[in-house]
Amino acid sequence: NAGVTQTPKFQVLKTGQSMTLQCAQDMNHNSMYWYRQDPGMGLRLIYYSASEGTTDKGEVPNGYNVSRLNKREFSLRLESAAPSQTSVYFCASSERGQGAANEQFFGPGTRLTVL
Amino acid sequence: AQSVTQLDSQVPVFEEAPVELRCNYSSSVSVYLFWYVQYPNQGLQLLLKYLSGSTLVKGINGFEAEFNKSQTSFHLRKPSVHISDTAEYFCAVILAAGNKLTFGGGTRVLVKP
Numbered sequence: 001n002a003g004v005t006q007t008p009k010f011q012v013l014k015t016g017q018s019m020t021l022q023c024a025q026d027m028n029h030n031s032m033y034w035y036r037q038d039p040g041m042g043l044r045l046i047y048y049s050a051s052e053g054t055t056d057k058g059e060v061p062n063g064y065n066v067s068r069l070n071k072r073e074f075s076l077r078l079e080s081a082a083p084s085q086t087s088v089y090f091c092a093s094s095e096r097g098q099g100a101a102n103e104q105f106f107g108p109g110t111r112l113t114v115l
Numbered sequence: 116a117q118s119v120t121q122l123d124s125q126v127p128v129f130e131e132a133p134v135e136l137r138c139n140y141s142s143s144v145s146v147y148l149f150w151y152v153q154y155p156n157q158g159l160q161l162l163l164k165y166l167s168g169s170t171l172v173k174g175i176n177g178f179e180a181e182f183n184k185s186q187t188s189f190h191l192r193k194p195s196v197h198i199s200d201t202a203e204y205f206c207a208v209i210l211a212a213g214n215k216l217t218f219g220g221g222t223r224v225l226v227k228p
Contacts, residue, residue, distance in 0.1 A: 004158070042207075042220045045215055
């Protein structure tokens with residue numbers, strides 16, 4: 001049981017390049033999330049998927065797109081990377097998103113640098 | 116919308132001393148509250164959560180937190196810290212009918228020998 005896995009662990013991009021961050025969970029969770037972590041700002045929600053087939057914007061969605069490929073996988077795409085997207089990205093999952101304060105389980109993160 | 120403020124960005128503390136990390140939230144409706152810990156170069160893991168009932172919540176690794184509705188606070192405490200408690204701690208809130216966590220800015224705890 002690996003929990004939440006993310007690839008890659010590190011990535012360096014040039015401004016304007018594109019890339020996709022991959023996330024998978026093996027806990028049969030319905031809800032998945034993408035966050036970015038910046039110093040002093042905690043984690044901010046980029047996009048989330050309450051269930052397979054649905055996605056919704058979070059607090060900071062601009063410059064990102066997501067795909068809930070199936071129940072296990074939720075990818076985050078940067079179409080044209082900008083230096084402001086330099087951050088650590090975390091994927092998380094929970095049994096269900098609506099109410100009941102389900103614990104979110106986090107992946108180890110992807111450290112992205114955009115030059 | 117809800118918001119979370121962690122009043123201390125860094126807390127240095129000596130080994131075996133007590134520590135308190137402060138967290139205040141704002142919301143006009145019922146919320147659930149969480150503390151997460153992030154060890155260096157790792158993801159976040161849940162320390163404890165408050166849903167309802169007793170306002171004193173006990174979590175893993177000897178941590179506890181007290182929910183105070185009148186002061187809209189959820190401070191985290193440990194009576195005696197270890198070197199291994201060196202980490203960043205995040206307070207988070209979710210509306211009782213919601214599905215999105217809102218995190219505070221984090222508090223870095225550095226335990227000194």
